[in-house]
Amino acid sequence: MSHLFEIVAMLLAGLGLFFAGLKEIARQLTTIGSSRLRELVAQASANPALGAVWGVLSGFITQSGRTTAYLVASLVHTGVLPLGRSLPLVLWANTGCSLMIVAAFLPTESLIYVVVGLAGLSLAFEFPPGSRSVSGALFSLALILFGLQLVKSSSSQLLAIPWAATIFDLVRDSGPIAFVAGTLLTLISQSHIAIILLSIVMAQSGVLVASDHIFMQVYGAYAGSAVLTFVLGMSFKGVARQSVMAQVSYNLLGTALFVGLYYAEELTGLPLVRAAAARVSEQVPGQAAFVAILFNVVTCLLLTLLAKPYEALIARIWPSTDQDMLSHARYINDDALNQPETAILLAEKEHLRLAKRFPLYLDALRTDRSPNGQPKPSVYHAAFVGIGERLASFLRDALRRVASVELAERLLNLRNRQDLLKVIEDDLLQQYEALRARPGGAKAAQLCGAIVEVLDTMLQTTLAAAETGDRDELALLGAMTADRGETMEQIRKKYLATEEEVTPEDRALILHVTHGFERIVWSLARYGELLARNATR
DSSP states (O other): OHHHHHHHHHHHHHHHHHHHHHHHHHHHHHHHHOTTHHHHHHHHTTSHHHHHHHHHHHHHHHTOHHHHHHHHHHHHHTTSSOHHHHHHHHHHHHHHHHGGGGGGGOOOHHHHHHHHHHHHHHHHHTOSTTOHHHHHHHHHHHHHHHHHHHHHHHHHHHTTSHHHHHHHHHHHTOHHHHHHHHHHHHHHHTOHHHHHHHHHHHHHTTSOOOHHHHHHHHHHHHHHHHHHHHHHTTTOOHHHHHHHHHHHHHHHHHHHHHHHHHHHHHHHOOOOHHHHHHHHOSSHHHHHHHHHHHHHHHHHHHHHHTHHHHHHHHHHHSOOOHHHHHHSOSSOOGGGGGSHHHHHHHHHHHHHHHHTTHHHHHHTTOTTTOOTTOOOHHHHHHHHHHHHHHHHHHHHHHHHHOOOHHHHHHHHHHHHHHHHHHHHHHHHHHHHHHHHHOOOOHHHHHHHHHHHHHHHHHHHHHHHHHHHOOHHHHHHHHHHTSOOHHHHHHHHHHHHSOGGGSOHHHHHHHHHHHHHHHHHHHHHHHHHHHHHHHHTO
16 A cells, blocks of 8 residues: 555656646746747747748747737737738648657657756856746756656556556557547647657657557547537637637647548558657557657648638638727837837827727717617727737837837837827727616706717817827816816716616616716827827927
8 A cells, every 4th residue: 555655645746847847847948938929939930941941940939829929919919910911820730749759769868857957057146147937947947857757757656556457558558548548638738849758758748659559649649638628719800710719620620630540541451650650669659659749740841731721611601700800000110110200190090090089988878879780899998908008018119119209208108108098998888888787767867968968078078189289279278177076076966966866776777877977088189198298390
């Protein structure tokens, strides 16, 4: 019993070190390359070959084709990447992930101890200076290797236990069971690479000795990865979802192809994948590693050759939505950053384009003016968040590149106005949601209707002032948004004075809407002041 406990303890320690190292190495490598990763990925995708190279690199850094697919989906959602240019990145990231399989064949136990010691000392004492992320990545790799070593040692000892040997025999003697085991273990661990690595290590220890069945376990891991990507990527919609589903389809198509080849070879005796693996290596672990890498290379090459029909199929099954067009930046692009004056002009146009959507939030509250088929404010909000994040990033990059004080001040002014726009948009959405959820009684509806009309007039004046920079419009905006706290308080008292005519729900609605109105007016006043400062330059 004590011997069994020692074996299980060693196995748990190995698994813990392995998964911790695998997760940490992805974080450390991402830290090393994250500062310009998104920018470089977007630029590299213009060339399919270069996009494939960056896909491999991104997959190796993140250790997850799923993570790369989500990163690319965010770029597609904001219009930085079209679907066609994103496919090489998504597909070839899977090949980058599979490079970690080489870790199962890295050297002996003594050398692993040396790597653990040197990487740990370097990380602890931060020597050499400035290499913390690199040291962290090496230490994480050492944890992976050490964990695999413990798993290999403990699993080989388990074979001496009769009931454990029976379970292992059941898995290794049945292809379908091995496939299901690979799928379930991937769903539990949330990493198909981890399961493939562990399968190879167990083959090295003699737990899995049949090459054809370990192949099925590898294929099952890829099927599990498809399920995980689908479930965790359900929040993506439209064209962003297309990138996620490209990754899901990649795993499913690859699995169908290689499982089909597995049974074709078994039933017909034709020399296919198993025969090719046997030529590469006489040992089962080497054959499994070869098949895992071959899976990605063949599937990537096949879908790269069929990129156009593959893209068309994905776009047809998961079509774009209204939000997709609204979420794409129309004016800003990275090329403009090389010309600061042009960058500011384009950023101003993108900023104004977002602001021009604000009256539509109020139109949605007017049954007489809300057009059929018009997107809901929640759709405009999601689009605003996406473009707003890209515009904020664009302004930060532009600020880093300008040398002129005057241009820097203009950029800072625009960034401050964009921050105010974000506040105004959020308050408008809250007003819409409050009024749409409960229009209120007669008195509440009368007051709320008046507030909607006043807000609309203020927004139209703000847009005119922002678009033209006209001093009269700016002066009118200043007069309209002047502090009227006392007036609003009197209005609230007037509508809330007679308790029998105002229900508690209406009272809460009036307070919410009037306070929200005051916040919007205050933000518009600050916005007008920034416009006035910008107009004087």
